[in-house]
Amino acid sequence: MGKRRKVTHNARPAQKSGGGGQKPQGAATATTAIKPKPQKQKQPQQQHDEPTIPFAPEDKILLVGDGDLSFAASLVEHHYCADVTATVLEKTLEELVEKYPHAPENIAKIEAEDSRVLYGVDATKMAPFVDRRGKGKEKDAVGVMDRIIFNFPHVGGKSTDVNRQVRYNQELLVEFFKHAMPSLAPGGSIIVTLFEGEPYTLWNIRDLARHTGLQVQRSFKFQASAYPGYHHARTLGVVKSKAGETGGGWKGEDRAARSYIFVRKDDEARPRPGSSKKRSRVRDDDESSDDD
Template sequence: MAKRDKGTLRAALAKHRARSQQRADEKRKATVGQASKAAASVPSKKRTVMPFAPDDSVLLVGEGNFSFTLALMSPPHNHPPQQILATSYDTEAEVYEKYPDARAIITQIRAKAGLHADRILAFGVDAGALHKCEAVTGNRKDDPRRWSKVWFGFPHVGAGHKDEQRNVLANQLLLLRFLVSVAPYLTQGRAPTYVTGKTRRGSDEEDEDEDDSESQVATADDVFAEHTVWRPLLPPARQGSVLITIRNVSPYTPWNIPMLGKKLRSVFGPIAASAPPPPKGTFMPTLADLEQAGTEYVVWRSFEFDPRMWKGYSHRRTVGFVDGLSTANNEDLLRRTAPPSASKPQGRHVGTGECRTFELALR
């Protein structure tokens, strides 16, 4: 009986240990599952791209109320004023008429620019005929102006074509004219490290761009110095690029910006022939101009444009401030994260798609 009792005890103990181990395994799996669900519920930190390095010479075309220019000059970006030229298709008077907030913004820009106030803004500049603007090209053959970053934010002809195909063609023609026009004024040199993936070494060599989101910005003392001391435009010795930002939803995606850059020479003629005629007097490049400029582009990258990165920026439409459509805090650009409900109405201004920047460079 003793041996049988000992065997029964051992079996019962083994079963107890097995059940305990099973409960422990189930508890561990449940804990891991809960942790995974918790991690999934926390949104991952989105990597933001800062497209402008501190030493970039920046040309902004098609500005509306110039709030992007002011945001670029202001904290946390603090881009030096002598390294910026912001242009508008409209005259200064037309800007004030179309955008009620523009006068105060431009006053702030000129105050921040200090001794560079007369050189930071240019009006009446056609992005498709940049050769006509001395502020863009420079005023002497031995001192041409060159730009390492040229940003065209939310381009649109603003003609109101109701036919979608005509609207697409009109805006494609606008972008093609711009890509041809800007080509001669981009800086030349080695591509940035985020394109090549190679970092230059050696203490006697000029540093290239590091990761976009980690580029150093000017300090408060630097900003004061740029404001009070006149400095010339100093373009960096690297290959320049074009940045085009649009809403990444229809009817904008059919513009197909990557295709326009890659196949510019072959598509320019057909699109120019099919698009609605631009305003009278608009400069139109010839095929010979395209060949001379060597305008074929490659796409370096594309990334989401988050207007919240640019404190004070307020998007405006080409036609001006429109009651019921234009907004104060870019609600018409921001993505809707959930459908509207009675308890949390989101309003008609909230956007339904991301905004995207395409960065192109000459081949």
């Protein structure tokens, strides 16, 4: 990934003024030239909408419930991530393609760069991704994933009752956090992205994480445009019209969303390249640490 270059404007145009001409005899001798007031040069405004990318190309990344795999493909193709494991709930390629017909194109991009796709991985039951160390009773399992990302978790249309939907999704998140932590490498982070507003704010994701031994390091606005080729995939699959046509209609990538970075309590997360010490320091659940 290339470094952004900061372009600044600080040159001012030279301003010259003067008056001349012969003075008629007996005329007043006022020769002071009227100089225009120099205008203040406007400083470039800080780009508050610059996207936050919560991982580095060299990170070992686990994507949970990656839907049509377009997010994983973007990480590999456009963010040059070298070690991505993308998982889906569907048990077979055929089942995945039935829900997301364009998934094979994304799989080809992922596997072409030596990353991988795993099928039949349930976020609430997944086995840990670990490095086994030692022998016998001294064997110790250490998590290997630097970043574990779950974008837009949702149980699907289990119920039309809001309270039940909230409870089902809270249960999903709690079990995900419990099963993700053993896979997390020392200093790693878990990143969850949700839409803003209700009913998602009713899930109280910060409290759910806290009760499972995690704390919020920070949160930031999720910008889908930072991931070329990415399209929000619904849990139920591609929505088709009565005529059987796909496309158009509701687009999740156009909705306001927010990502939350969680780290183990009392754990020091490794800073991302270019991040300041202030941002890399683990904070408690403090709204002031959020980026707008």
